[in-house]
Amino acid sequence: MASETRLPLDTDLPPDGERRRDFLYVATGAFAAVGAAAFVWPMINQMNPSADVRAMASIDLDLASVEPGQAIKVSWRGKPVFARQLTPAEIQQANAVNVSTLRDPQTLAERTKPGSEKWLITLGVCTHLGCVPLGAGQGEVRGDFGGYFCPCHGSHYDTAARIRKGPAPKNLEVPQYAFKTPTSVTIG
Amino acid sequence: MSFPWAKHYQPTSDLGKYMDSRLPLPRFVHGALGAGYPTPKNLNYFYNFGVLAGVALVVQIITGIILGMHYAANTTVAFDSVEHIMRDVSGGWMFRYMHAVGASFFFAVVYIHIFRGLYYGSFKPPREVLWMLGLVIFLLMMATAFMGYVLVWGQMSFWGAAVITGLFSALPIVGEAIQTWLLGGFAPDNATLNRFFSLHYLLPFVIFGVIILHIWALHIPGSNNPTGVDVKGPQDTVPFHPYYTAKDFFGLGVYLTIFAAVVFFAPNVLGEADNYIPANPLSTPAHIVPEWYFWPFYAILRAFTTDLFFIPAKLLGVLAMFAAILLLFFLPWLDTSPVRSNSYRPLNRILFWVFVAVCLVLGVCGGKPAEEPWVRLSQIFTAYYFAHFLIITPLVSRFEKTLPLPNSISEAVLAKYGKPSPAATAAGVGAAAPQPAE
């Protein structure tokens, strides 16, 4: 319709009504796009952990009160962490295993810090579907291999918290940590 | 589309053609805000404020959704969660200030938009429904802003909620029951906070829906213009895109610059210090005052200090405050002058500016404590507010001598530049009048 009726205003414009995209328009558009992008970043970033949550990302743990053969359970980044002092017998038991036969081959030494091999610090999250295994608390079942036992689907972990039996695919995860003194450790 | 010369949408790409026969969204946008919407070519900067209001709403919705991710609507932690946003959430302070300042800017823009409509007679036929939809948006905005202010759960939030819901208790017989129902209790408490959060999240989307109706109603008769004269033909209009998109882009830049200046350098200048004190139901602030955009209405509410016969002053105030807004719905039938624009109504133009001044004075009075001289001032100016719409406007619109109108928008534009254009006059004769004259 409009193309048939040649009306004055339309004739003022180039035939198809399209305008020459000169440098000015491109610059304006590009600048606007940059500004929009710059504003989108804080809108995304606000969903990241807030400062108070980040402040809890690393915690100090005092192990002085943990007896050999005992474990304590602490919460770190919203998940349980097991810190266990292994007895010499448990260390021996863990080292006696032929690593190549394991589902997730790792030695005890690889899962502890040099000089502090008796401290086994792992996440208390079963690598199967994320339940909290038993074995860290007083009198809890420790499974067929004397470590941890996940009651949800029957995963058994040994004294190095390695998966030995049951559906879990991996050993219990070892978080990042460092000893500050022989009995105090910073996790995270 | 009411304009036969409106540019038709022609998809150029294959994808465009594919979509056009399935979901013609580009066609819709083309007609609503694109080259397919012929717009009077003489719109001034006051006509930017409609688009600015839309942008202000979008800013509120985006920042509001972000705040909603971190806010907790529970009286024990609501204030703490706001401070958590201000201190710990990445960029949280920025979004919170944008949201708080943004509410003020939204109202400022909408007030200018409304006064522009009053000055140029944009509420007159055939745009009455457009005007009334705008008033519905305004009412929804007031409700949304009020409830949002309560969410902070500071002292002014709490006592604002108490005072505003207390207005309903002025109604005879059912008043108390209504107030209790609104609050979900006998004072603002958890139930109040939760329902206000729920509704504060909902209403902006309702506003968004009414805005779509508002724009729809705008596109039927098309935009009014500073002459108030109907569009007579294509020589009177330019396509919305690129002409008004370019102008709105510039206007938006100016708006955002001012907005950023307040957000980043004076974010609390429009707020009340008392709202940084957590709500305390046992201690009332010395001076309860709403946000500035409610001040004129607050002044009207407080102006009624004496009972009239059997009607208590409090009820009179509440009725007057609601009437002050509701009477705007009747404006198209109160101002019956066939001339829309005040540019051609010398007497009404003066009265318009008097009315603007009256609103400003009422605003000042509403922000002051209920002391003299503010009370008497607000009484006199409240009387004028009602007289303006209900008595003066109907009389003036009937008896006023108006100035001769230009024959067309083009003629008015050319008169401004001083020379007639042969092309425009030649085209003006042949062009079809798109709508019946008044």
Next chain:
Amino acid sequence: MVRLGALAVGLFFCIAVLWGAVQPRDAVPRDPIKEAHEHPEQIAWTHNGAGNLGVFGTFDRGQLQRGFQVYKEVCSACHSLNRVAFRDLAALGFTGPQIKAIAADYQVPSVDENGEAATRPATAADRLPLVYANETAARAAQNGALPPDLSLITKARPDGTNYLRSLLLGYRDKVPAGLTASPGLHYNPWFHSVFIAMPPPLVADDQVTYADGTKGTKDQYATDVSVFLTWAAEPKLEARKQIGVASILFLLIITGLGYLSYKKVWADIKGKGKSA
């Protein structure tokens, strides 16, 4: 019909409101409190930058640390600062180990192995502890007065930073005629009711020995602690201004480009109008 109805409604409201306007007013008695009340003294603050306008300017780290020291040694006896975490003190220029050491001096509520309420030394992640467990305990200890938490105090009072400094320096012995201090209240014309329950907290020069060697005077203490509490109320003030300046510069450029584009787009319409 509409006009007649409007006339009736309009007259109704006009008469109702003007009836109130013509009523005689009760004489307003002199209010000695209002007359005695003082407005905060205005001084220039480094964090308000050039012209005290609040556009530029950053906090003086040394001053913030001094203010924190005044808070710790004077105010914190009664006033908590519970919205500030020890980790936030990094903004004052303290290092991680320094913050840990500061935190370790404080005890925060905890639970011992028997589930009993206990305390433990605070960590950087903790917030500064409350002084009183709750409002009742505070009032009981303070003769019925409630020392407010100071985390937001400069934002919770109009012109807060100036107000706080004026208030701290504003204790006067001489009570104006017509006013009498109730027992336990102190005359301070900067307080909203001019009688404040807080005894003068800054009593002497050299009350606090500054770690950085700055000479201790009452004025210095009041100024430093006001800046510190301004930071505590608005810890993002510096970031806000930096982002603000960058945003405004960007918006000015894009608005300028937008204006040029707008003029160019309209050149054919306006140009024709002018020349044709």
